[in-house]
Amino acid sequence: MIEDGLARIADPPSRRRDALLRTHGLRFPQSTCGDDRPPARQTSNHERGGSRMSIDGTWNITVKTPMGNQEIRLALQSDGKTLTGTQSTKDESIDIQDGVVEGDEATWSAKTSKPMPMQVKFTAKVDGNDISGTAKAGFFPASPFTGHRSDA
Structure with a gap:
């Protein structure tokens, strides 16, 4: 019993933390620093100087409204x-x-x-050459839309 208590004291904090998280079905991301520090914040491709995902361009979207599908062509430019x-x-x-x-x-x-x-108020998310979101028109419930970049 004493040996068991000493073994727990001798365990590094990271092993105790990992064991506790595993009992709850979780895991702590592995550090690449070689110590117990959490990994550095991941940066986006844009923050690293790579190409960014842009909403700029022409999009063909379909809004699924209570009155049927509505086809819309968007020409968008960000600054x-x-x-x-x-x-x-x-x-x-x-x-x-x-x-x-x-x-x-x-x-x-x-x-x-x-x-x-x-x-009509739109909320959208761009994923490469795809766009999706919702369109809220007046008193109607929000309607989902999906679409694709037409100038890709």
């Missing part, structure tokens, strides 16, 4: 955190408003007049 562009349907072409970009996520709104006048 820092500001997003500008146009949104076109078969009936109208309008400028987007209040556009914001943060990493691979973006938000904007558009005032449509067809099929009825209302403001």
